[in-house]
Amino acid sequence: MPVLLVAGQVNPLFALFQGIVLGLVQGITEFLPISSTAHLIIFTDVFGWQNQWNKAALDGIQFGSVIAVVMYFWKDIRAILSGALAAFARKEWDREEWKILVGIAIGTIPALGAGYVLKKLNILPESVIIIATMSIVMSLLLALAEKVGTRKRGFDELEIKDGILVGLGQMISLLPGSSRSGSTLTAALFLGLRRETAARFSFLLGIPTLAIATLVQAGDVLRETDMGLPLLVGIASSFVFSYLSIAWLLKFLQRQSTWVFVWYRLALGATLFAAIATGHLN
Numbered sequence: 503m504p505v506l507l508v509a510g511q512v513n514p515l516f517a518l519f520q521g522i523v524l525g526l527v528q529g530i531t532e533f534l535p536i537s538s539t540a541h542l543i544i545f546t547d548v549f550g551w552q553n554q555w556n557k558a559a560l561d562g563i564q565f566g567s568v569i570a571v572v573m574y575f576w577k578d579i580r581a582i583l584s585g586a587l588a589a590f591a592r593k594e595w596d597r598e599e600w601k602i603l604v605g606i607a608i609g610t611i612p613a614l615g616a617g618y619v620l621k622k623l624n625i626l627p628e629s630v631i632i633i634a635t636m637s638i639v640m641s642l643l644l645a646l647a648e649k650v651g652t653r654k655r656g657f658d659e660l661e662i663k664d665g666i667l668v669g670l671g672q673m674i675s676l677l678p679g680s681s682r683s684g685s686t687l688t689a690a691l692f693l694g695l696r697r698e699t700a701a702r703f704s705f706l707l708g709i710p711t712l713a714i715a716t717l718v719q720a721g722d723v724l725r726e727t728d729m730g731l732p733l734l735v736g737i738a739s740s741f742v743f744s745y746l747s748i749a750w751l752l753k754f755l756q757r758q759s760t761w762v763f764v765w766y767r768l769a770l771g772a773t774l775f776a777a778i779a780t781g782h783l784n
Contacts, residue, residue: 514731520551521732525563525739532567532740533705533747535644535684535763536770540633543678544774547630547783557628558726561719562733566740568716571709574748578706582606598658602706605665610710613672617715620676628678630783634774636679641767644684644760647691657699664693668707682708684767687760697755705748 527545531538542560546552572579585599594600671689675682683704690700727733777783 517554517729517732518735520555521563521729521734521736522739524551524555524560525566525736525741526743528560528563528567528736528740529570529743529745530747531681532564532744533571533683534751535640535681535687535760536766537633537637537640537679537681537684538564538567539628540637540679540681540770543628543633544630544783554729556727558719558722559729559733559736561716562723562727562729563736563740564712564716564719566737566742567744568709568713570741570744571705571712571748574745575702575706575709578702579709582706598660601662602660602665605660605662606669606707606710607665608662609665609667609669609672609707610714612670613676613711614714616673617676617711621718630774631778632677633679634771634778636677637767637774638771640674640680640684640688641764641771644688644691644767645764647688648760648764651691652694653691653696655693655695655699657702660695660699660703664690664695664703665707667693668704672708672711679771682712684763691760697758697760698752701751701755 524542524545527541528538531541542563546555546560582599582603585597586603589595589597589600668686668689671685671692672682674680674685683701686704686708687700690704691697693700695703723733729736774783
């Protein structure tokens, strides 16, 4: 059996292992509609890793996901920015890239504004019971979106209002257990977008919020954690698995529905409530 503690401290090799595992959890769950925050909190709680990996350290691992989503969609980002710049120069306000950029820009404001206020007031709850509740609530909303969404509109049919409405939906992700990708994907499906288009647009719209939030948290990460190399390993791990999960989800939604995530979130919420009731989690 490996030695996990050395002179009261976590074995350096085991700390690296923790970083790889937590990066894997972050990478897979950040972009699937199942909530990375929920899984990281639960994972560190169940395995007793909270003392080593506090909130600041877990926030730091998220940086790998930011790099992954920017790299994966770099061609899209470049095309949208260049197209929007050309549209602005020629006053072509109906151009696709202009509408997407304006929609993303306006849609980013609600979540960033609400997140800033809640952070300043320090009233962002992260209890397991809220995670369990939001997991079930979001599963039901995603199921409803699957039922009523027409799934007829493609990426070339996006409008500014889509960015605004999906951006408003992103505000739900401020509650632990709701999922940024889950809330935006659900909102996009309600608006009648095809599943792959909904996922792609939710990723693009989430990039500014995710990137800015990560930069804002960077100060806390530097001040409140001394994980060093394990944190860098976690960031690298989250980058790899984030990139893979984005590619997998987009391909998956070309042929499949989101029902697997609906059932997963229902099962997760029910399991967490059972664990709370039996005293295994609090």
